[in-house]
Amino acid sequence: MLPIVTYPDKRLKLVSKEVTAFDAALHSFLDDMFETMINTNGIGLAAIQVDRPVNVLIICLPNDDEEGTQEKANLLEIINPKITHQEGTTVYQEGCLSVPKFYEDVERFETIALTYQDRHGKACTLEADGLLSIAIQHEIDHLLGKLFIEKLSYGRRKKFEKEYKRMQKEQKSKKS
Numbered sequence: 054m055l056p057i058v059t060y061p062d063k064r065l066k067l068v069s070k071e072v073t074a075f076d077a078a079l080h081s082f083l084d085d086m087f088e089t090m091i092n093t094n095g096i097g098l099a100a101i102q103v104d105r106p107v108n109v110l111i112i113c114l115p116n117d118d119e120e121g122t123q124e125k126a127n128l129l130e131i132i133n134p135k136i137t138h139q140e141g142t143t144v145y146q147e148g149c150l151s152v153p154k155f156y157e158d159v160e161r162f163e164t165i166a167l168t169y170q171d172r173h174g175k176a177c178t179l180e181a182d183g184l185l186s187i188a189i190q191h192e193i194d195h196l197l198g199k200l201f202i203e204k205l206s207y208g209r210r211k212k213f214e215k216e217y218k219r220m221q222k223e224q225k226s227k228k229s
């Protein structure tokens with residue numbers, strides 16, 4: 054398990070760098086990211102969230118069954134992504150392992166196309182819509198140093214800040 058960097062840590066604002074070495078160290082890091090994401094009930098994780106500012110993200114969407122099981126067979130490892138096409142708009146209530154206990158509606162493109170590399174450096178293309186498209190856009194924003202709360206309207210951002218301050222106060226009073 055890798056520790057997750059949480060808001061308002063400034064490390065989340067770093068712009069991630071391109072991956073150039075597709076070696077055993079990268080593979081082991083990807084495996085650690087998967088373990089961390091699954092153990093924290095995440096469906097997407099960017100490397101910057103575990104303090105590695107490199108262009109790596111992983112996504113494992115839950116099955117449609119009642120348990121929402123996540124299978125490694127459905128894991129997507131996306132390295133050095135570039136969005137090549139985007140269209141439409143959609144709104145979804147997003148959450149983030151780096152902003153625990155806060156969920157809010159965010160507007161994103163409905164459909165995207167991207168190029169990326171897999172863990173071996175092989176060039177890949179992907180067209181995504183639905184939850185996968187939303188998750189990819191959320192994680193690519195992390196690579197650019199952006200959190201989903203930065204996409205909220207003024208009023209919803211204020212609501213977040215109020216809730217965040219309330220949670221900080223609660224935690225402080227629990228400790229004393």
Ligand code: Y12
Binds near residue numbers: 098148152153154
């Ligand atoms: C749609 C919208 C956003 C994404 C980005 C990936 N987001 C996540 O994986 C969020 C995970 C998450 C998990 C939580 O559970 C635990 O921490 C145990 C959670 O709960 C709390 O904060 C208490 C919040 C978010 C993909 C697709």
Ligand code: CO
Binds near residue numbers: 149150
């Ligand atoms: Co996130």
